[in-house]
Amino acid sequence: MGKSTIIYVIGLCLIIGIALSNINNSSLHSMDTYSTYFGRTMAHNIAVSAANVGSNYVMFNSTYATDFSGTFEGGHYDVIYSDSGLAHSYTKFMTVASRYNSGGDVQQDTVRAVFQRVIFSRYGWFTEQERNGYVGPGGTKGPYYGASDWKITGDSVFGYAHTNSKFNLAGRPYFDKKVTATNSPTLMTMGGVQDPFYNEGYEWGVSVSRDTANISILKSVANQGSSFAPLMQNDDVGLEFNSDGTARLRIPYNSGSTIDTTVPLGALSASNVIGVNAGDLHIKGTYKGETTVVAFKGTGSTADKGNVWIDGDVVASDNPRFNSSSDDMLGIVSERMAYITKDASRNSSTVLNIQAAIYCHDGEFTAQDFWTIPISGRVNLYGSITQQTAGSLGLFSSGSGLLNGFFYSIRHDPRFLKKGPPQFPFSSKFRLVAWWEN
Numbered sequence: 001m002g003k004s005t006i007i008y009v010i011g012l013c014l015i016i017g018i019a020l021s022n023i024n025n026s027s028l029h030s031m032d033t034y035s036t037y038f039g040r041t042m043a044h045n046i047a048v049s050a051a052n053v054g055s056n057y058v059m060f061n062s063t064y065a066t067d068f069s070g071t072f073e074g075g076h077y078d079v080i081y082s083d084s085g086l087a088h089s090y091t092k093f094m095t096v097a098s099r100y101n102s103g104g105d106v107q108q109d110t111v112r113a114v115f116q117r118v119i120f121s122r123y124g125w126f127t128e129q130e131r132n133g134y135v136g137p138g139g140t141k142g143p144y145y146g147a148s149d150w151k152i153t154g155d156s157v158f159g160y161a162h163t164n165s166k167f168n169l170a171g172r173p174y175f176d177k178k179v180t181a182t183n184s185p186t187l188m189t190m191g192g193v194q195d196p197f198y199n200e201g202y203e204w205g206v207s208v209s210r211d212t213a214n215i216s217i218l219k220s221v222a223n224q225g226s227s228f229a230p231l232m233q234n235d236d237v238g239l240e241f242n243s244d245g246t247a248r249l250r251i252p253y254n255s256g257s258t259i260d261t262t263v264p265l266g267a268l269s270a271s272n273v274i275g276v277n278a279g280d281l282h283i284k285g286t287y288k289g290e291t292t293v294v295a296f297k298g299t300g301s302t303a304d305k306g307n308v309w310i311d312g313d314v315v316a317s318d319n320p321r322f323n324s325s326s327d328d329m330l331g332i333v334s335e336r337m338a339y340i341t342k343d344a345s346r347n348s349s350t351v352l353n354i355q356a357a358i359y360c361h362d363g364e365f366t367a368q369d370f371w372t373i374p375i376s377g378r379v380n381l382y383g384s385i386t387q388q389t390a391g392s393l394g395l396f397s398s399g400s401g402l403l404n405g406f407f408y409s410i411r412h413d414p415r416f417l418k419k420g421p422p423q424f425p426f427s428s429k430f431r432l433v434a435w436w437e438n
Helices: 001-061 216-222
Strands: 068-072 075-083 091-102 105-119 121-131 160-164 168-170 178-182 186-188 202-204 237-241 246-252 260-262 273-277 281-287 292-297 308-316 330-332 338-340 351-360 365-367 373-390 396-397 401-412 426-437
Touching: 001 068, 001 105, 001 281, 001 426, 160 216, 216 273, 246 281, 260 281, 273 373, 281 330, 308 330, 330 373, 338 351, 365 373
Parallel strands: 121 160, 121 373, 160 178, 168 186, 178 202, 237 281, 273 292, 281 308, 292 330, 308 338, 308 351, 330 351, 338 365, 351 373, 373 401
Antiparallel strands: 068 075, 075 091, 091 105, 105 426, 237 246, 246 260, 396 401
């Protein structure tokens, strides 16, 4: 019994010793684990905090691009910005790196964010004001100037719709994508119905400011490296696109007495932005590649210039309606108005096709003298439209239907949700589109 008792006691002591050693090791490991976890948590919290500060700087000041560093809660952070390097920088990137010393063990973390301006080609319909703002090429206001624009039963908008005022809606107009506006709409009963259809909902109290620098930026990049640049000012210019990537250039557009030649579009601008300064631009034809055409205002006798005239079909060589991967993309930008030119050959069965993103800085997209021209068929716009005021293409009567001008169909080109034509105008502020935490 004595020997066995001694053996039991020795065994018990060994077991207890091993257990105490394990407990001690576990305690030490737990402290190490806690210290590591604490360090990682602090590094992460420091990175996220600095990223929130950096994001705030960008979203409240679109020109902010100054890297900064500092200490917080015993750790350190670095905030670094970068962008696409374009004069027209749609995207800004932010990288935040943090460090925290936890008992001699340095823990690190990273947060990345992507900000983008709103490229106006993403909207199927965008206005500053939902009212008519027709001004003729000579500066004379049209008879319906200032009248409210109404969307009524039978009208439809495909693509995101926004106004920095309020929509005027009668009956049951259809909106395929989300609708936003600064103010809630004015509603009117039509045919006993007052029920607009918002397929993806709506949100009021939303404003999207256009960047006032858009026009000056486009001026700075237009006609880069082109020998034709000196000719494309103080005169009206004609561009007739060809499906092989060339265009017939005429100055003046109606005679070509100064120049009448066919050139590759690339020869007109290395930046793919072709501009007419203090003149009007007339366009038609089938384009190839990515191009933005712009008409800029002048001063004095050319103050009413800066208009784009659509003289006929303007379509892509590789039709984006049937090929969503088409590389053909056109931006039409006017500092003033964009007119569909009067054409006496049109009739009720005529179809005018336009495949482009249209932007009117101070004016609107409209049909020349829409209230007096005969019924001229239909305009099919596949792209997007952004304008100061809501342009009209025809005159309607509730009892008789179309009286003058065009019916119209506007369909948004989904390619423009992610990418606009070269240097296409954008919003004044960035929005956060991606956030990654390590």
